[in-house]
Amino acid sequence: MxxxxxxxxxxxxxxxxxxxxxxxxxxxxxxxxxxxxxxxxxxxxxxxxxxxxxxxxRDYVGRPSPLYFAERLSQHFGGAKIYFKRDELNHTGAHxxxxxxxxxxxxxxxxxxxxxxxxxxxxxxxxxxxxxxxxxxxxxxxxxxxxxxxxxxxxxxxxxxxxxxxxxxxxxxxxxxxxxxxxxxxxxxxxxxxxxxxxxxxxxxxxxxxRDFQSVIGRETKEQILEREGRLPDALVACIGGGSNAIGLFHPFLEDEAVKLYGVEAAGHGIETGQHAAALTGGRPGVLHGNRTYLLQNDDGQIIDAHSISAGLDYPGVGPEHAFLKDTGRAIYLSATDDEALDAFQLCARLEGILPALEPSHALARIGEIAKDVGRGGIVVMNICGRGDKDIFTIANALGAKV
Amino acid sequence: MPVARLTNAFARAKAENRAALVAYVMAGDPSLESCAAILDGLPGAGVDVIELGFPFTDPMADGPSIQRAGIRALKKGTTLRKTLALAQAFRVKHPKTALILMGYLNPVETFGYQEFSKEAALAGVDGAIIVDAPPEEDGELRAAMAEQDLALIRLVTPTSDAKRLATLLKGVTGFIYYVSVAGITGDKLIETADIAQAVGQVRLASPLPVAIGFGIKTPEAAANTAKIADGVVVGSALVDVIATAYETGQNGAQAGASFCQSLSRAIMDARLEPIV
Structure with a gap:
């Protein structure tokens, strides 16, 4: 098949x-x-x-979450129109x-x-x-x-x-x-x-x-973008720890082959340092926690500790469907370092007045390149899967600020 | 030979009207050298089958004792390959005592199923228990091991109903491991009467010997289990005895052997007393 x-x-x-x-x-x-x-x-x-x-x-979580045109960020990069799916506005602040x-x-x-x-x-x-x-x-x-x-x-x-x-x-x-x-x-x-x-x-x-429970993100996105733009987006972008927000966004679009899918993993201090959480980029297939997937592991099959500034991405594995989407080429997996995520966080805060969580800040770190790659007249949708309030102490610490 | 060595170990015990003693030791705990000495002492202490654990960073079915043993072993650089070398050194000196490996799938996947089976057979290993490879997932490994005449032992648990039992017993060789707790290794044992009933169901469905384990900590508990089982597995308790000995500056190999001796005596005497 x-x-x-x-x-x-x-x-x-x-x-x-x-x-x-x-x-x-x-x-x-x-x-x-x-x-x-x-x-x-x-x-x-x-x-x-x-x-x-x-x-x-609807009544408790607050769905559907809005689809927001991030106009200033789009102008900043000068490429495709960037939309944010606002899952950080859900009750409890994340997807x-x-x-x-x-x-x-x-x-x-x-x-x-x-x-x-x-x-x-x-x-x-x-x-x-x-x-x-x-x-x-x-x-x-x-x-x-x-x-x-x-x-x-x-x-x-x-x-x-x-x-x-x-x-x-x-x-x-x-x-x-x-x-x-x-x-x-x-x-x-x-x-x-x-x-x-x-x-x-x-x-x-x-x-x-x-995935099925999270697919509400992608189903809403599809409906909202069709209403706003009258067509499907050219690319979707989401961060990947285990990958639940990404698969929720991607899944309703899998069969729309013209829609490019980008997952962004946490590269920590850099893939080359070995201190990262990018299982797809820097790992290989193995078995952990009940499934076979890409894992950070050594030559003996022992699991290696992940590292990321974002606790939500700090996991040595990844969902098996992402492993499959990587190997089949349906989705493209990139990565962003701690520093890149911090920069993207600050950019989003200043330009859009939104404090994203450190997790989606990793996706934000790659969105400029993706928007430029898609080009003017194109449409990119990124899921802001969580809000950054929980991270302010971590961020203050990383920026050397006192709170 | 390998599966036969397992079968023979249980048959010898049966001929002596006793249960076989199955002892679990973590490879490389507290070090590869000390572990070799510990293993050396087990056959003389009445151990019929050795379960040699190979460590994994994420042992999701193990309690604190075996978790800690695994961490100690990993810190000493223990790998699956070094575990096989340990088994081979043991086999050279002890041709009769059965030895199976116990651990998690990922190190075996990394090794490669074919390669692992070949190397294990060469090292004189008789089989393996892979905790996170249920029947739905163990087909490929089972085939690779069968080619080398190695047994892939399955676990039957208190959650296994009649339908599940049929799935579990299909294609199994060596012996059947009945997990006597609905929990992790070292948890509290469930009621003997309940175990007896469950083991009865297993016996009706399979002619293979049934060993009982998870939660047997004392000679008394071993004796009680020995009345209804073909094999008694002691793991966490032995791991603890050895660890405590090393921590207090005593000879761990000697401590392990004398604990096993007390277990094997209790098992030997168990069927001489009337069943209570």
Whole structure:
């Protein structure tokens, strides 16, 4: 089968996107994973499920998020028109809640009475704690001890929302270790617990399910740009950690082959230094956290610590569908360093009056080149997947300012 | 020979009316040299099957004891290749004791399934348990290992229902590993009566020996398990005994061997007492 004509048909029944994806978990979890897959398929086929979800996405999350013409930034670069999809305006300040809302509806449908999640920057943890508070379910969030320290405002937000935040000291005490610990919790509480994974990684059906819940970003974008410009954009741009906001933006456009897709990974101190989080650019395929994908790893298959100024991108893997889109050439993956992201952040703040999170600042760092490449008369849409309020202390520190 | 060595280990124990003792040791913990000495002491202490762990940075099904052992091993530069060298050195001295590897898939993927199977067979390894390769994902590796007559052991768990059990038992060789906790390694053991019932289901479905593990920490627990199982697996507890010995300046190899000796005695005596 030619992948090019059937992008929407992935993953296959085994959860594979080509060679990527799959279900690489301990046997104890397999019955749960299979039950989850069944429950998700049932929910998708039930129109009331989507209808209930849509009401909450509208009234609680604040969807649709606006599509905004970034006029001054467009003028600054002198190329294509740049639009921002404003997912940072969602309740809780990022795209993460789109997925959490979908998964908590599924958890309730499955009769689960306890929610667990992992978080890096804390945005997914906050979004999970938020939906748990709204629907009255107990919530445990695993967070690397290093991240607990550098994202303390989000830790406090989660606590205010009634969640229990469990710092994880194991390994490097960052997102990947939080995910290990959440998986261990799940293995130990398989019967009553629902694990809300925050990105398009993990065992099947998570990469598909999270993508579907995040695809609301791309569906809205398509409708909005057609209304505004009467045509599809020439290019879409998004940052990539695990890749959930990017796949959410890209997926409804996969079969529109004329639309170029650009993902921007975190190059940290620079790909050549080895201190980065660019799994697609600087890694190779392997198996971690339930799926086969591109990973930062050494010659023995040991996972290497990622580095990025942005805690949300600080992960040594990437969603398997991105690995597939890279290998098939459907999407192009670039990277931006810590410094480039900081510069782009400041530029956006001054020209557009928007403080983007450090994550989408990486995408912003490449948008000038992409806009010039597309050229005048063209259209580029970038997703601002989170707002930068959470990052002001990190940014102040990096810029040598005192807050 | 490799699968046969496993089968023989269980058959010998059965002929002596006892369960086989399966002992888990992390390769390279606390160092490759010390680990070689630890392994050397196990056959004499009554260990029938050795599970030699190879470390992984992200052991998502392991509790704190084996997580820490893995970190110590990685700090000493332990790799899958060095683990195989350790196995080979052991095999030269101990032709009868069965030895299987236990770990996660990514180091094996990196090695290459074919290459790994060939090298493992050359090193005298008899099989492997790959924790994150369920039946849905282990076909290619299973085929590569079968070509070298290596067993790829599957885990049966308290969450495995009848339908799942059928999937798990398909194509399996060597022995069946029943995980006695719905949790991670070293977790609290579930009720013996529940285990007995579950193991009964496995026996109905397969003629292979059934070993029980995850959560057996003492000679008493080993004895209780030995009454219903063909094999008793002790992992985290042994790892802890060895680690504690090294931390307190004692001989870890000796400590490991004497702990295994106490387990093997308890297992030996278990079936002499009436079942309670």
């Amino acid at each position: 030619d992948a090019r004509n059937s992008w929407g048909s992935y993953p296959d029944a085994q959860g594979r996107f080509g060679q990527f994806g799959g279900r690489f978990v301990a046997e104890t979890l397999m019955p749960n994973i299979l039950a989850l897959q069944q429950a998700y398929e049932d929910a998708k086929a039930d129109p009331t499920f989507q209808a209930n979800l849509d009401v909450f996405l 993460k809640i789109n997925n959490c809302m979908g998964q908590i509806f599924l958890a309730m449908r499955m009769g689960k009475i306890r929610i667990i999640a992992e978080t890096g920057a804390g945005q997914h943890g906050v979004a999970t704690a938020t939906v748990c508070a709204r629907f009255g379910l107990p919530c445990v969030v695993y967070m690397g001890a290093t991240d607990v320290e550098r994202q303390s405002p989000n830790v406090f937000r989660m606590k205010l929302l009634g969640a229990e935040v469990r710092p994880v000291d194991a390994g490097t005490a960052t997102l990947k270790d939080a995910m290990n610990e959440a998986l261990r919790d799940w293995v130990t509480h398989v019967k009553d617990t629902f694990y809300i994974i925050g990105t398009v990684a993990g065992p099947h059906p998570y990469p598909q399910m999270v």
